[in-house]
Amino acid sequence: MIEAEPQVGGLCRTIQHVPEAEGLLPGLSCDFFFDLGGHRFATTNKELEKEITGLMGSELVTRTRCSTIWLNGKNINYPLELIDLIKKMDIFTSIRCGLDYLKAVLKRTIFSPPNVTLEDWVTNRFGKTLYSIYFGPYSAKFWGVSPNLISADWADYRITLTNLADVVLRLFKIKKDTPTTYIKNFYYPKSGGIGRISACMQEVIQANGGIIHLNSTIKELQVDKNKVIYLMDGRLNSMDYDYVISTIPLPGLIHKISPTPPDEYLEVVSSLRFRGIRFFNLCLNKERVSEKTWMYIPQNDIIFFRIQEPKNWSENNAPAGKTSLILEIACNKGDDVWNADDKSIYHLCIDGLKRIGFDLEGETIDYFSVRVEHAYPIYLLNYKNHLQKLLELLSGYKNLVCCGRQGLFWYNAMDEAMNSGFETADKILGMVQKG
Numbered sequence: 001m002i003e004a005e006p007q008v009g010g011l012c013r014t015i016q017h018v019p020e021a022e023g024l025l026p027g028l029s030c031d032f033f034f035d036l037g038g039h040r041f042a043t044t045n046k047e048l049e050k051e052i053t054g055l056m057g058s059e060l061v062t063r064t065r066c067s068t069i070w071l072n073g074k075n076i077n078y079p080l081e082l083i084d085l086i087k088k089m090d091i092f093t094s095i096r097c098g099l100d101y102l103k104a105v106l107k108r109t110i111f112s113p114p115n116v117t118l119e120d121w122v123t124n125r126f127g128k129t130l131y132s133i134y135f136g137p138y139s140a141k142f143w144g145v146s147p148n149l150i151s152a153d154w155a156d157y158r159i160t161l162t163n164l165a166d167v168v169l170r171l172f173k174i175k176k177d178t179p180t181t182y183i184k185n186f187y188y189p190k191s192g193g194i195g196r197i198s199a200c201m202q203e204v205i206q207a208n209g210g211i212i213h214l215n216s217t218i219k220e221l222q223v224d225k226n227k228v229i230y231l232m233d234g235r236l237n238s239m240d241y242d243y244v245i246s247t248i249p250l251p252g253l254i255h256k257i258s259p260t261p262p263d264e265y266l267e268v269v270s271s272l273r274f275r276g277i278r279f280f281n282l283c284l285n286k287e288r289v290s291e292k293t294w295m296y297i298p299q300n301d302i303i304f305f306r307i308q309e310p311k312n313w314s315e316n317n318a319p320a321g322k323t324s325l326i327l328e329i330a331c332n333k334g335d336d337v338w339n340a341d342d343k344s345i346y347h348l349c350i351d352g353l354k355r356i357g358f359d360l361e362g363e364t365i366d367y368f369s370v371r372v373e374h375a376y377p378i379y380l381l382n383y384k385n386h387l388q389k390l391l392e393l394l395s396g397y398k399n400l401v402c403c404g405r406q407g408l409f410w411y412n413a414m415d416e417a418m419n420s421g422f423e424t425a426d427k428i429l430g431m432v433q434k435g
């Protein structure tokens with residue numbers, strides 16, 4: 001295995017951090033652990049669940065999700081709960097939401113309006129008011145483009161709650177099926193963050209003779225010679241392969257293929273774009289900030305779109321008596337937010353936190369950023385045709401299989417990525433056995 005980072009796990013890795021001021025804070029009971037945005041392991045795939053719980057044994061504990069949306073100065077529970085919504089929204093907004101919702105149902109029944117964009121999808125189900133106070137601003141902040149330019153496919157995949165009637169049916173327990181995004185309980189490692197799952201997989205692979213080259217970046221894939229060229233310790237190396245499974249972001253992979261694919265394929269590569277994230281991590285001299293696992297912040301004058309407190313995922317993610325926050329900031333590689341120094345971002349974050357009721361300036365021990373260029377595949381309106389074209393190209397390379405979130409330009413969760421890894425391995429083993 002060839003991995004560009006110094007540790008395995010990709011987006012599911014965990015950064016272990018010792019604050020620079022540790023000398024001034026002797027005797028911390030443990031280091032700080034930061035996921036790249038808190039990752040929960042939840043799945044409806046029983047076989048996979050058995051595999052992962054078997055692998056991790058007593059290292060895995062069950063946690064309960066507690067998420068809120070910060071709206072007009074109030075924390076609204078997410079997934080939405082009817083009584084909570086009515087209690088926290090003012091009467092006029094509640095009435096407008098209700099009327100707009102009825103209008104949307106009528107329009108849907110009589111005219112069957114098309115669901116082309118994310119905006120269509122949400123307004124056709126929830127009505128215009130909920131779109132304008134939450135879904136619209138949150139999506140624009142998150143994607144960095146108007147929700148009118150995002151395909152409704154993304155909402156189909158991500159927003160499982162299809163309409164307000166669902167909220168009511170679930171509230172009164174009339175509807176019982178539970179989609180993955182709705183699952184309340186999830187697994188999380190007791191210590192070491194979500195990255196422990198990949199670390200345990202690494203131990204099994206190495207114990208069985210597998211070789212993992214870390215800090216090694218694939219530069220070229222010579223499909224005519226079944227050879228990979230990779231950079232390790234500042235030197236180019238090569239490795240022959242029978243099959244190659246790639247999790248390299250799909251557009252980047254196309255540029256690494258040799259002989260160079262025809263222009264008609266190279267031309268569509270740049271239209272498959274990813275949204276980046278700058279994770280801004282704060283170490284705090286405070287017992288706890290809140291009880292929440294996720295807090296969503298749709299306001300576009302606050303720099304981060306989501307807050308997580310790692311201690312609420314596991315007590316062992318921060319030393320005793322201290323806590324930490326992960327603030328997720330959407331950006332694109334090379335833009336002003338990506339390039340800004342940590343100090344400027346720190347001040348913007350502290351200001352944003354103060355505005356939602358957390359005054360943490362005097363409690364800060366340390367802060368640092370982790371930047372990820374390929375965090376979310378952006379499903380722009382025309383993405384499907386371009387993706388199809390590249391998959392058609394790849395299907396011509398018999399010994400190359402693309403896999404996972406970046407590799408297939410597929411907005412997935414870690415259980416789906418793991419499952420696609422297991423399925424690919426089974427398929428290749430089957431082909432090898434058949435000869």
Ligand SMILES: Cc1cc2nc3c(=O)[nH]c(=O)nc-3n(C[C@H](O)[C@H](O)[C@H](O)COP(=O)(O)OP(=O)(O)OC[C@H]3O[C@@H](n4cnc5c(N)ncnc54)[C@H](O)[C@@H]3O)c2cc1C
Nearest residue numbers: 003004010011037039040217218248404405412413414417
């Ligand atoms: C902010 C955020 C929060 C999330 N939260 C959750 C959650 O709570 N629960 C959940 O189930 N899922 C969550 N996910 C989704 C989850 O992270 C992904 O589904 C999963 O990481 C996909 O795994 P992957 O192996 O396909 O891709 P990745 O994790 O991106 O791994 C790709 C790997 O390929 C390596 N690579 C790329 N190019 C090269 C190269 N040229 N040479 C060598 N190596 C290379 C990378 O270094 C990386 O290790 C979240 C994602 C994000 C961005």
